[in-house]
Amino acid sequence: MIDILLALAALWLLCRFLTVCCRVPAALAPLAGLSLAALWLTLAGMAGLLRPGAAVLYLACLAGGMVSLKKSRPGSGQTALQSLITPGSTAFWALSLAFAVYFCIRQPLFADFDEFSFWGTAAKLTCINNALYTTGEIGWAWQATQNPGLIVLGYFFQVWGSFAPWKIFLAYDVLLFACFAAVIGGTRWKNYALAVPAAAICWCVPWFFTTYNRTIYNAISTVYMSSYGDIPAGVVFGGAVAYWLWLRRSAGRKWTVLPVLALCGNIKSNTFVLSLVAAGLVAADCVLFVSGGQKGFAGWKCGLAKRFGFALGCMAAPLALYLGWNSYIARLVAQNAAAGGMGTTSESIVTVALSGVKILLGLPVGDYYTQRLPRLAQAGGDMQSAFYHTNISMLGPGVMLAALTALLLLGTVLLAKGERLRMGALSVLSAGGFVGYNFMLALSYAFIFKESQCADLVDYNRYLYTYYIGWFLLAVAVLVYVLDSRESLLPQLGRGAVWLLAVVMLWRVNQLVLPQMSVLGFSSNYFSEQRLQQARADAARAVMQPGSRVFFVSQGDNGYYWFSYSYDFLPTVVDYSGNMEQGGGGGTFGLPQLRPGEEDHNRYLYYHPYTAEQWRQEVLNSGCDYIFLNEIDEIFIQSYAELFSDGLAAARGGETLVYQVENGCFTPVAMEVPR
Amino acid sequence: MKKQWQKAAALLQKPWGLAAVCYAAALAGWLLYGVFCLGSDSLSAVRGSLREQSMTVQDFQLVNLEQTGENTLYTLNGDPQMILPDVSGQKIRSLTIQAQYTKDAREMCLYYTTAPGQDFSQEKRVFAVQADDGTCTYTLPRTRICALRLDPCSPAENELLTMTVESITLNAPRSAAAYFAPGWAGAFNLILWPGMAAALLNIAAGLLRLLLKGRKPA
Numbered sequence: 001m002i003d004i005l006l007a008l009a010a011l012w013l014l015c016r017f018l019t020v021c022c023r024v025p026a027a028l029a030p031l032a033g034l035s036l037a038a039l040w041l042t043l044a045g046m047a048g049l050l051r052p053g054a055a056v057l058y059l060a061c062l063a064g065g066m067v068s069l070k071k072s073r074p075g076s077g078q079t080a081l082q083s084l085i086t087p088g089s090t091a092f093w094a095l096s097l098a099f100a101v102y103f104c105i106r107q108p109l110f111a112d113f114d115e116f117s118f119w120g121t122a123a124k125l126t127c128i129n130n131a132l133y134t135t136g137e138i139g140w141a142w143q144a145t146q147n148p149g150l151i152v153l154g155y156f157f158q159v160w161g162s163f164a165p166w167k168i169f170l171a172y173d174v175l176l177f178a179c180f181a182a183v184i185g186g187t188r189w190k191n192y193a194l195a196v197p198a199a200a201i202c203w204c205v206p207w208f209f210t211t212y213n214r215t216i217y218n219a220i221s222t223v224y225m226s227s228y229g230d231i232p233a234g235v236v237f238g239g240a241v242a243y244w245l246w247l248r249r250s251a252g253r254k255w256t257v258l259p260v261l262a263l264c265g266n267i268k269s270n271t272f273v274l275s276l277v278a279a280g281l282v283a284a285d286c287v288l289f290v291s292g293g294q295k296g297f298a299g300w301k302c303g304l305a306k307r308f309g310f311a312l313g314c315m316a317a318p319l320a321l322y323l324g325w326n327s328y329i330a331r332l333v334a335q336n337a338a339a340g341g342m343g344t345t346s347e348s349i350v351t352v353a354l355s356g357v358k359i360l361l362g363l364p365v366g367d368y369y370t371q372r373l374p375r376l377a378q379a380g381g382d383m384q385s386a387f388y389h390t391n392i393s394m395l396g397p398g399v400m401l402a403a404l405t406a407l408l409l410l411g412t413v414l415l416a417k418g419e420r421l422r423m424g425a426l427s428v429l430s431a432g433g434f435v436g437y438n439f440m441l442a443l444s445y446a447f448i449f450k451e452s453q454c455a456d457l458v459d460y461n462r463y464l465y466t467y468y469i470g471w472f473l474l475a476v477a478v479l480v481y482v483l484d485s486r487e488s489l490l491p492q493l494g495r496g497a498v499w500l501l502a503v504v505m506l507w508r509v510n511q512l513v514l515p516q517m518s519v520l521g522f523s524s525n526y527f528s529e530q531r532l533q534q535a536r537a538d539a540a541r542a543v544m545q546p547g548s549r550v551f552f553v554s555q556g557d558n559g560y561y562w563f564s565y566s567y568d569f570l571p572t573v574v575d576y577s578g579n580m581e582q583g584g585g586g587g588t589f590g591l592p593q594l595r596p597g598e599e600d601h602n603r604y605l606y607y608h609p610y611t612a613e614q615w616r617q618e619v620l621n622s623g624c625d626y627i628f629l630n631e632i633d634e635i636f637i638q639s640y641a642e643l644f645s646d647g648l649a650a651a652r653g654g655e656t657l658v659y660q661v662e663n664g665c666f667t668p669v670a671m672e673v674p675r
Numbered sequence: 676m677k678k679q680w681q682k683a684a685a686l687l688q689k690p691w692g693l694a695a696v697c698y699a700a701a702l703a704g705w706l707l708y709g710v711f712c713l714g715s716d717s718l719s720a721v722r723g724s725l726r727e728q729s730m731t732v733q734d735f736q737l738v739n740l741e742q743t744g745e746n747t748l749y750t751l752n753g754d755p756q757m758i759l760p761d762v763s764g765q766k767i768r769s770l771t772i773q774a775q776y777t778k779d780a781r782e783m784c785l786y787y788t789t790a791p792g793q794d795f796s797q798e799k800r801v802f803a804v805q806a807d808d809g810t811c812t813y814t815l816p817r818t819r820i821c822a823l824r825l826d827p828c829s830p831a832e833n834e835l836l837t838m839t840v841e842s843i844t845l846n847a848p849r850s851a852a853a854y855f856a857p858g859w860a861g862a863f864n865l866i867l868w869p870g871m872a873a874a875l876l877n878i879a880a881g882l883l884r885l886l887l888k889g890r891k892p893a
Contacts, residue, residue, distance in 0.1 A: 102859070192694070193877035196870045489885045495878050502871065515860030516804045523805035 003161025013065025020068035024252040027088020030178035035259035041152035045132035087195035088184035103166040116563035119227040127163040149266035179239025185246030197502035204505040212391040224519040233271035234466035238473025265318025275318035277433035283311035376446035392461035408475035535674035537568035554630035562586025590635035697869035709855040730843040778836040780828035785813040
């Protein structure tokens with residue numbers, strides 16, 4: 001817990017510095033602070049200096065905080081306090097501290113597939129090695145390429161302590177709360193009647209846009225307890241635009257939006273487009289509209305070059321980081337290939353985007369794209385149908401979400417007296433971004449994902465709700481922005497409408513998400529299987545020599561146990577256990593003639609047919625020191641029992657999970673098996 | 676007295692005034708409700724109409740369930756039910772069950788009726804809160820309960836399972852403190868809703884002020 005307190009203290013000092021010295025409103029400072037931390041740690045990680053970089057960051061926070069404490073501001077005393085304690089900053093710090101204490105008590109664990117196949121494992125790898133997950137040793141046969149923004153943010157929260165999944169959840173949630181605070185923005189205390197429902201709306205958003213079934217099954221809703229990047233990507237997208245709106249109204253340093261935009265593009269490779277949309281909106285707002293000063297064309301021309309330069313900087317911030325990361329990854333992939341791993345990755349999203357534009361313009365594209373054009377047509381058609389008919393949210397299909405967001409934006413335009421053109425432009429451009437994002441997703445289905453993923457629009461909701469979340473938060477932010485400064489009858493009615501929207505969203509969330517099946521009341525029993533699994537891995541590691549490598553057997557596995565034990569065993573490395581051609585990384589080992597029928601889905605699909613001698617050679621060639629038998633079945637016993645010195649008697653009797661590889665023989669290792 | 680009213684009016688006009696009143700009212704309401712529930716249950720316990728009762732599998736009418744041992748049940752389809760057709764002679768506040776399942780139990784819920792002969796319906800059901808040891812507790816509304824139907828699991832198609840019931844208890848004992856503990860979600864609601872109420876009152880007051888201002892002669 002001390003590491004969490006240190007991280008929050010460092011963030012508080014950094015926020016104080018940003019507010020006092022850079023005049024960033026207190027509600028925006030957490031998002032700017034977290035973005036700066038993520039940017040710095042990403043660069044330090046790429047340079048191979050993550051730990052020293054983190055130490056420098058903490059020192060910089062301390063120094064900044066000290067400077068801010070010494071610096072006297074005009075109107076210090078009561079006014080200074082008022083500038084630090086606003087509805088947005090209060091909501092942020094109250095929620096962050098409450099969640100820090102709550103998670104420390106409840107200690108939720110990772111539970112979803114992708115948390116083990118990437119997000120959680122990468123976070124653990126980074127924390128235990130004090131280096132980016134891209135360079136840590138692990139049994140994956142491929143080079144991890146996903147962007148590191150969230151992973152390094154998780155690292156920031158546990159630099160000075162031991163790794164725990166709940167700290168990762170906390171880091172994600174603190175980022176979400178920072179974006180919510182940016183949506184509430186510069187709202188003043190006298191307008192708390194606007195800030196409170198706006199905060200309630202933000203709180204509901206991650207559920208409202210991602211849940212479409214009642215969570216009455218044993219599976220709990222993992223909103224606010226997940227290390228997936230989809231929700232944060234959407235929230236940061238909306239938060240970045242909200243940040244800019246409120247920053248521009250204040251006297252804050254404009255450059256502080258750049259790290260926020262960079263973070264937006266550094267969360268997931270497939271949501272990079274969102275950062276371009278956010279940057280485009282900020283750039284357009286900056287170039288097209290002038291805040292204060294002379295009106296008309298003359299006023300617009302004044303300082304145009306400076307504004308244009310800043311707009312270019314906005315576009316460059318996410319793009320430069322993204323390209324820098326891609327070039328870093330390309331270098332690692334080449335090294336990985338030279339070391340015998342996979343030397344290829346899927347098409348880059350930038351290449352795909354350029355090819356997509358060429359396709360739209362009717363220009364020739366390479367064979368790779370020409371052959372997959374029918375897939376693009378299919379994905380486009382299916383997505384169009386899904387937009388109208390596939391339930392992805394508590395409000396129904398995408399068309400309903402788009403309509404709700406459009407309604408809010410329309411209301412904003414009507415209420416924004418004197419800024420109607422500006423709000424109208426923001427609405428139209430964000431709608432254009434939505435179309436562009438859909439086009440990019442169709443391109444991804446056609447040219448990046450597997451054919452089966454394209455045919456079934458796999459994870460359509462997860463990819464698309466990211467934009468809906470960001471778009472909606474943007475709409476709420478502009479509405480709050482407009483309502484905050486108006487005192488007449490219509491804005492007062494607008495505040496009532498915001499309150500009503502909050503109540504409807506809270507009611508709907510309460511209707512579909514039972515508190516006991518959510519972050520607000522989950523049973524620790526839900527994580528009992530993960531705890532037992534971790535105990536089994538720990539018990540196995542206790543009887544192994546340090547630095548050992550483990551061959552993994554779990555009959556009937558579809559890859560889940562291989563991934564999850566790869567996570568549990570760290571820093572001990574679980575081998576890929578099988579080869580790419582025969583489907584490694586979890587599955588069923590057995591003699592070719594024992595392959596079960598299709599009705600036994602997992603065993604049939606993920607079957608690794610090896611003769612006894614082939615399997616023995618596979619284990620020996622892998623360089624593993626031990627074999628971990630998570631689950632054995634009759635196929636395994638019949639196929640390979642002869643290779644084990646006791647004929648697998650100890651494993652069958654539940655006396656051990658571990659066999660040592662010694663002189664070409666596999667002998668049981670005595671251990672206490674957790675049950 | 677007049678001064679006190681003036682002070683109260685001045686408090687309400689401050690930005691924090693309404694919020695403070697709403698939070699105080701919510702806290703007082705919560706405590707009063709706790710006192711009422713504790714008192715009412717204690718009185719019922721003394722009268723003997725509210726008592727702890729240990730149940731066995733044999734006490735229930737089993738539907739879509741086959742008893743395969745003293746405490747073991749095998750599901751015959753995806754909708755197993757354990758029914759207590761008449762519990763109207765006593766007050767029922769909760770049902771607690773501890774059971775082991777061979778496969779994923781999925782949805783669990785408890786239906787109740789509030790009048791004799793009434794059908795079970797989706798409008799009258801509650802969901803379990805699971806303790807850290809896996810015990811599930813269904814808390815019923817404080818009303819007359821005539822019949823109960825426990826759906827102990829909802830196995831998926833082709834995933835029929837065996838459940839071993841370790842204990843079923845009606846009206847499991849509750850400490851006095853439990854009547855005043857809101858739980859995590861309750862605590863969240865106690866923070867959220869008074870704030871929302873204050874916001875609504877503030878908006879309404881603002882609207883009223885603007886409307887009255889508009890009616891004033893120039």
